[in-house]
Amino acid sequence: MNxxxxxxxSELLLGQIANTNARFISEQLAFIxxxxxxxxxxxxxxxxxxxxxxxxxxxxxxxxxxGGLGPTKDDxxxxxxxxxxxxxxxxDQEAMNSIAAYFRTTGRKMTDNNRKQxxxxxxxxxxxxxxxxxxxxxxxxxxxxxxxxxxxPSEMEPMxxxxxxxxxxxxxxxxxxxxxxxxxxxGESQLETDIxxxxxxxxxxxxxxxxxxxEVTLRLTAKHEHKDKAAAMLDQMEGKIKKRVxxxxxxxxxxxxxxxxxxxxQTKKKTVAFAESLTGGMASDWLTSFAGASTxxxxxxxxxxxxxxxxxxxxxxxxxQQEGAVSRRxxxxxxxxVRKMCASDIGVGFTGVAGPDKSEGKDVGTVYIGLSxxxxxxxxxxxxxxxxxxxxxxxxxxxxxxxxxxxxxxxxIAQ
Amino acid sequence: MNxxxxxxxSELLLGQIANTNARFISEQLAFIxxxxxxxxxxxxxxxxxxxxxxxxxxxxxxxxxxGGLGPTKDDxxxxxxxxxxxxxxxxDQEAMNSIAAYFRTTGRKMTDNNRKQxxxxxxxxxxxxxxxxxxxxxxxxxxxxxxxxxxxPSEMEPMxxxxxxxxxxxxxxxxxxxxxxxxxxxGESQLETDIxxxxxxxxxxxxxxxxxxxEVTLRLTAKHEHKDKAAAMLDQMEGKIKKRVxxxxxxxxxxxxxxxxxxxxQTKKKTVAFAESLTGGMASDWLTSFAGASTxxxxxxxxxxxxxxxxxxxxxxxxxQQEGAVSRRxxxxxxxxVRKMCASDIGVGFTGVAGPDKSEGKDVGTVYIGLSxxxxxxxxxxxxxxxxxxxxxxxxxxxxxxxxxxxxxxxxIAQ
Numbered sequence: 084m085n086x087x088x089x090x091x092x093s094e095l096l097l098g099q100i101a102n103t104n105a106r107f108i109s110e111q112l113a114f115i116x117x118x119x120x121x122x123x124x125x126x127x128x129x130x131x132x133x134x135x136x137x138x139x140x141x142x143x144x145x146x147x148x149x150g151g152l153g154p155t156k157d158d159x160x161x162x163x164x165x166x167x168x169x170x171x172x173x174x175d176q177e178a179m180n181s182i183a184a185y186f187r188t189t190g191r192k193m194t195d196n197n198r199k200q201x202x203x204x205x206x207x208x209x210x211x212x213x214x215x216x217x218x219x220x221x222x223x224x225x226x227x228x229x230x231x232x233x234x235x236p237s238e239m240e241p242m243x244x245x246x247x248x249x250x251x252x253x254x255x256x257x258x259x260x261x262x263x264x265x266x267x268x269x270g271e272s273q274l275e276t277d278i279x280x281x282x283x284x285x286x287x288x289x290x291x292x293x294x295x296x297x298e299v300t301l302r303l304t305a306k307h308e309h310k311d312k313a314a315a316m317l318d319q320m321e322g323k324i325k326k327r328v329x330x331x332x333x334x335x336x337x338x339x340x341x342x343x344x345x346x347x348x349q350t351k352k353k354t355v356a357f358a359e360s361l362t363g364g365m366a367s368d369w370l371t372s373f374a375g376a377s378t379x380x381x382x383x384x385x386x387x388x389x390x391x392x393x394x395x396x397x398x399x400x401x402x403x404q405q406e407g408a409v410s411r412r413x414x415x416x417x418x419x420x421v422r423k424m425c426a427s428d429i430g431v432g433f434t435g436v437a438g439p440d441k442s443e444g445k446d447v448g449t450v451y452i453g454l455s456x457x458x459x460x461x462x463x464x465x466x467x468x469x470x471x472x473x474x475x476x477x478x479x480x481x482x483x484x485x486x487x488x489x490x491x492x493x494x495x496i497a498q
Numbered sequence: 499m500n501x502x503x504x505x506x507x508s509e510l511l512l513g514q515i516a517n518t519n520a521r522f523i524s525e526q527l528a529f530i531x532x533x534x535x536x537x538x539x540x541x542x543x544x545x546x547x548x549x550x551x552x553x554x555x556x557x558x559x560x561x562x563x564x565g566g567l568g569p570t571k572d573d574x575x576x577x578x579x580x581x582x583x584x585x586x587x588x589x590d591q592e593a594m595n596s597i598a599a600y601f602r603t604t605g606r607k608m609t610d611n612n613r614k615q616x617x618x619x620x621x622x623x624x625x626x627x628x629x630x631x632x633x634x635x636x637x638x639x640x641x642x643x644x645x646x647x648x649x650x651p652s653e654m655e656p657m658x659x660x661x662x663x664x665x666x667x668x669x670x671x672x673x674x675x676x677x678x679x680x681x682x683x684x685g686e687s688q689l690e691t692d693i694x695x696x697x698x699x700x701x702x703x704x705x706x707x708x709x710x711x712x713e714v715t716l717r718l719t720a721k722h723e724h725k726d727k728a729a730a731m732l733d734q735m736e737g738k739i740k741k742r743v744x745x746x747x748x749x750x751x752x753x754x755x756x757x758x759x760x761x762x763x764q765t766k767k768k769t770v771a772f773a774e775s776l777t778g779g780m781a782s783d784w785l786t787s788f789a790g791a792s793t794x795x796x797x798x799x800x801x802x803x804x805x806x807x808x809x810x811x812x813x814x815x816x817x818x819q820q821e822g823a824v825s826r827r828x829x830x831x832x833x834x835x836v837r838k839m840c841a842s843d844i845g846v847g848f849t850g851v852a853g854p855d856k857s858e859g860k861d862v863g864t865v866y867i868g869l870s871x872x873x874x875x876x877x878x879x880x881x882x883x884x885x886x887x888x889x890x891x892x893x894x895x896x897x898x899x900x901x902x903x904x905x906x907x908x909x910x911i912a913q
Contacts, residue, residue: 371778
């Protein structure tokens with residue numbers, strides 16, 4: 084099947100929002116092997132929408148609409164599609180019940196135009212909206228499939244995943260499963276080199292690498308008639324990959340490195356404290372963003388000046404004068420001292436040159452990260468590239484990875 | 499004129515990126531009063547691009563293309579537009595010189611396909627690319643304007659602003675000027691109420707309010723034949739608005755509250771230190787993101803637990819036991835103590851309930867912010883709504899606003 088995605092909404096044409104729905108839908112369709120040849124955006128205008136639908140019918144057999152299903156007069160997607168198909172709109176009782184229930188729960192008064200949201204194209208299959216009021220619908224006619232969904236991404240995305248499942252059971256027997264492996268501490272080109280034979284001989288499962296913000300992910304996708312077999316194929320490929328680069332694997336799917344470390348600290352009942360110079364509070368901030376942070380984060384000291392490093396954090400003046408703030412011994416003292424002061428199990432110290440200028444004669448990107456627990460204190464040297472903010476983020480992520488490896492008794496990854 | 503934006507690139511149809519170029523261009527066009535009726539995305543395929551161009555010609559008189567101007571075989575936008583217009587491609591010597599210069603500077607070898615980037619449609623006006631190699635071009639034929647630009651946003655955006663200036667001088671005599679006023683500490687509905695008569699009687703300048711992340715902006719846009727007059731109209735309207743709500747105005751254009759405070763601290767040669775409980779390092783982190791932060795930020799203490807508040811920050815145990823960590827006196831002691839410990843001019847203390855659960859019997863969103871300098875220490879109570887992260891961000895912004903007002907000797911805005 085060839086698909087065209089038609090987004091309806093004047094807010095897109097005014098540039099108030101980008102058409103991220105088309106991106107999401109296209110990504111999902113690429114994934115199950117459906118070609119997308121066009122995206123079209125048109126406003127809340129019947130004539131122009133008619134033009135878009137008729138032109139799309141000439142070149143696609145799966146027409147996907149987002150937006151224009153709401154209660155106001157501006158919303159005219161289903162009305163216009165019904166007109167093109169020569170069908171009526173009828174009330175869907177289930178949709179009506181859920182709209183009525185919504186108003187009962189919130190104690191608000193249901194106005195007449197809300198009833199309009201329960202209207203669907205006659206003969207269509209209704210897709211319930213779990214996060215809003217307007218239901219979606221699937222209609223087939225003359226060998227073409229028409230899918231109508233709301234424009235709010237949080238309502239559209241789960242509905243589209245429902246459609247994908249329906250589509251697979253209706254049009255394709257194969258089960259498609261995917262798994263995302265997340266790596267830290269290895270560059271994209273190195274990762275590719277290490278598994279180049281697997282990538283070059285890929286067919287099923289496929290392997291798609293993606294690099295972002297100092298991390299690399301691999302998306303494995305397997306296709307098989309039986310669901311269990313598809314999962315087994317993923318397991319097998321994951322096993323092969325882990326044998327090569329498993330030491331860099333930190334998580335799966337959408338989970339982030341801070342999230343993994345947060346949960347690991349909770350599981351192991353360990354607490355942490357941060358001494359932050361170039362990272363300036365970012366490491367503490369990331370952990371604080373999680374509800375329940377107080378169980379794992381004791382606190383921290385932002386020591387942006389040498390004065391604060393010495394007076395508040397008690398780094399020895401001798402180290403600062405002889406070796407400088409950007410030094411192995413300073414990072415070690417920072418980590419040890421913040422751990423003792425905050426009475427945490429683990430202390431982490433970040434010191435380095437974020438730029439744009441050199442500091443203490445050391446190059447931009449020179450970063451020492453200290454790691455201290457009751458048994459051992461050590462610091463690691465890194466040379467990061469890029470702009471100030473990139474270097475700071477990379478430093479924090481590397482600090483989290485050092486904590487993760489210490490908690491799992493894995494050796495640290497030095498540069 | 500009616501415009502259609504045609505983005506060319508298979509990466510858009512695969513969902514690898516969203517069509518943010520169309521959003522940017524649409525926003526700019528809305529601004530100068532050009533209607534955009536359609537966005538179209540098509541892949542790197544000549545037949546389908548031809549279809550898109552011909553259909554766009556039937557409904558628009560300004561056709562804007564992004565993407566497909568690069569050196570590879572896939573890039574075929576100018577070839578296809580030239581075919582539709584019945585024109586040839588010719589080498590633009592200036593573009594060729596700048597491409598050759600690029601390769602000389604980087605020491606890389608220029609391959610033949612790079613010469614392709616200097617080809618432009620015969621008879622077109624060339625738009626230089628200041629941030630990349632492929633130039634843009636403007637062609638007119640049969641009353642229609644064709645604008646071709648590269649797809650990389652950092653290259654396209656400045657080029658499109660050049661086009662806007664060209665377009666205004668070619669097609670419209672009116673000068674359009676806009677100014678964005680940024681407010682903090684006042685809600686969108688209150689701001690609208692305070693200037694409702696100005697909004698309701700607006701015509702030229704127009705007034706467009708926008709609320710985002712606890713801030714409100716007003717975009718004033720004036721149109722006049724003479725540039726100076728347009729500016730004077732903006733000055734006059736700004737004056738009227740400031741008389742009503744000037745005490746909430748903190749900046750203009752794209753400048754952010756942290757940026758304004760950073761510059762103000764630099765100008766006044768003052769330093770700051772933060773004691774952060776619920777904000778967990780975010781206030782320090784934001785200031786550290788600016789190059790030169792060391793001139794204004796001394797440091798800070800992240801005191802996520804009462805233990806750290808008492809042992810490291812020296813908040814009195816009596817206050818913590820009798821009034822709790824979320825209290826006026828705790829916020830005051832935090833601000834005063836961090837100022838003294840870090841030897842800064844100003845100290846700010848953040849303590850409150852970020853949620854999701856109540857704490858010390860106090861509701862989620864209850865936040866005290868302490869502010870201390872050599873003359874005065876005081877704390878202010880706020881009740882913020884929303885989720886954990888929203889409450890934390892709102893707290894940090896409010897703390898920055900308190901610092902700004904103290905530096906400017908303005909009274910603080912209490913809730």
